Amino acid sequence: MECNLHGTGVEVTHLGLERAENPVSSYAFRPEDWTIEHHGSTGYNGRMSVAIFDEMKTYVGFTAADAANLTALGPLVIPHVHNVLDRFYGTIMRFPAARRVLVGGEAQMRRLREHLSNWLRQLFCGTYDAEYAGRRWAIGHAHVLVGLPQHYMFTAMELVWQEFNTIVAAVKPPDAEARLKSLHKLLLIELGFMLESYKASYGDRVRQLEHDAMQDRVRRAEQLAEIGQLAASLAHEIKNPLAGISGAIQVIRDDLDPSDQHRVVLEEVLRHIDRLDGTVKDLLTYARPQRPRFKPGDLGAIVSRVATLLKKEPAFERVSLEWSPIVEAGQIELDEHQIEQLLVNLLLNAAHASRPGDVVQLLLAPESAWLSITVRDQGVGMDEETCRRAFEPFFTTKSRGTGLGLPICQRIVEAHGGSITLRSRVGGGTSVTVRMPRRQVSVEGGANG
Numbered sequence: 001m002e003c004n005l006h007g008t009g010v011e012v013t014h015l016g017l018e019r020a021e022n023p024v025s026s027y028a029f030r031p032e033d034w035t036i037e038h039h040g041s042t043g044y045n046g047r048m049s050v051a052i053f054d055e056m057k058t059y060v061g062f063t064a065a066d067a068a069n070l071t072a073l074g075p076l077v078i079p080h081v082h083n084v085l086d087r088f089y090g091t092i093m094r095f096p097a098a099r100r101v102l103v104g105g106e107a108q109m110r111r112l113r114e115h116l117s118n119w120l121r122q123l124f125c126g127t128y129d130a131e132y133a134g135r136r137w138a139i140g141h142a143h144v145l146v147g148l149p150q151h152y153m154f155t156a157m158e159l160v161w162q163e164f165n166t167i168v169a170a171v172k173p174p175d176a177e178a179r180l181k182s183l184h185k186l187l188l189i190e191l192g193f194m195l196e197s198y199k200a201s202y203g204d205r206v207r208q209l210e211h212d213a214m215q216d217r218v219r220r221a222e223q224l225a226e227i228g229q230l231a232a233s234l235a236h237e238i239k240n241p242l243a244g245i246s247g248a249i250q251v252i253r254d255d256l257d258p259s260d261q262h263r264v265v266l267e268e269v270l271r272h273i274d275r276l277d278g279t280v281k282d283l284l285t286y287a288r289p290q291r292p293r294f295k296p297g298d299l300g301a302i303v304s305r306v307a308t309l310l311k312k313e314p315a316f317e318r319v320s321l322e323w324s325p326i327v328e329a330g331q332i333e334l335d336e337h338q339i340e341q342l343l344v345n346l347l348l349n350a351a352h353a354s355r356p357g358d359v360v361q362l363l364l365a366p367e368s369a370w371l372s373i374t375v376r377d378q379g380v381g382m383d384e385e386t387c388r389r390a391f392e393p394f395f396t397t398k399s400r401g402t403g404l405g406l407p408i409c410q411r412i413v414e415a416h417g418g419s420i421t422l423r424s425r426v427g428g429g430t431s432v433t434v435r436m437p438r439r440q441v442s443v444e445g446g447a448n449g
């Protein structure tokens with residue numbers, strides 16, 4: 001599983017909406033053709049589907065003579081359509097994937113036979129106009145609703161064709177060959193039209209799914225904004241009293257005799273206060289992000305400084321940190337403080353995910369226009385769901401985390417015009433790669449340079 005989040009925002013997988021919105025671009029439709037009026041929400045409308053139907057007729061040369069042939073053939077073959085129906089449904093029952101869509105029991109089977117029986121009779125009605133096309137347009141939609149794969153249209157149509165051939169051979173109508181030719185043309189038009197209506201219906205579904213997903217995202221963003229506001233005001237309220245408590249405890253501790261056993265207790269209290277302070281700072285950083293103050297800085301030097309500092313952190317007591325200082329990293333426009341915070345968050349995350357004896361690697365690779373920093377651990381890794389949600393504020397799998405570490409990193413990287421990519425595999429460790437532009441041109445927050 002790989003989650004990709006770029007500085008320009010979350011990479012959204014487009015479900016082909018653009019294509020679905022303009023499914024028949026070769027036709028000269030007017031803008032009003034795009035109104036949503038046929039079968040609920042499809043991007044096609046009646047006029048468009050009729051235009052497609054007419055074009056198919058012209059393409060295969062379906063003329064009034066063909067219509068007349070079919071009208072003449074009708075009375076001879078319609079009495080035998082039960083043969084077509086029997087073969088049609090008998091075959092469906094032999095194919096599990098086709099059978100699977102028939103979940104409506106006997107009632108549905110009856111409906112189906114009726115639908116198909118009407119459909120077969122209408123083939124010989126002699127009038128293949130807009131109304132005819134409109135009735136046919138519903139088929140793909142009905143099939144998409146029940147989840148019937150599109151390829152069955154080809155196979156089912158072939159059976160219909162074979163059965164009609166058998167019937168015609170038996171009833172021996174006059175001019176049989178010409179009449180069969182006309183029927184063949186119409187069946188192919190029907191097939192093409194069904195596929196087109198499948199496509200329109202899929203387009204609807206994609207649009208609906210994208211719409212639902214967008215609404216979900218908006219709802220979630222609103223909720224998060226509210227939680228963020230609340231958390232920020234709470235954090236603000238807690239910050240000052242916490243500093244007061246910490247100061248008071250330090251005074252008491254310093255007054256105690258060095259051998260006093262209460263010293264250990266106070267040290268423990270101070271450690272907890274430190275943790276709370278870290279949480280409060282995270283909340284405030286996330287809820288009230290500072291605009292970066294860009295200055296030319298040496299990323300290589302910052303990396304070395306942070307790595308040296310973190311080696312003394314408890315999280316790195318049983319995990320080793322490896323990094324190769326790169327002399328040639330060069331100067332780029334950055335906010336040193338924010339980049340330090342980014343590296344600290346990434347390295348601490350990696351250490352927390354590691355097992356004793358593991359190695360956390362920090363790699364700095366200058367590319368032509370970019371500098372990339374990768375933090376790689378050999379730890380437990382993440383499953384797909386965790387990886388997908390890792391950049392969501394307040395999402396955490398740690399018992400002690402705020403779930404803001406990675407969202408803060410993402411904000412920092414975005415403000416620097418870069419991208420952040422997370423790769424993880426359960427049991428196979430995690431690596432986070434940050435790519436920063438070597439020269440800051442113009443990023444949000446008023447970069448210089």
Ligand code: HEM
Pocket residue numbers: 092098099101102104108111112115116119138139142143146148152153156157160
């Ligand atoms: C030549 C191929 C086919 C044609 C012409 C055809 C025709 C139709 C028609 C006219 C409808 C009714 C559409 C409406 O609601 O107005 C329909 C619905 C349906 N068709 Fe087909 N069909 C074909 C192939 C298949 C196949 C292979 C299956 C396999 C199971 C199938 C299963 C269904 C189902 C489940 C419905 C919905 C019935 C309901 O619950 O009302 N169709 N089809």
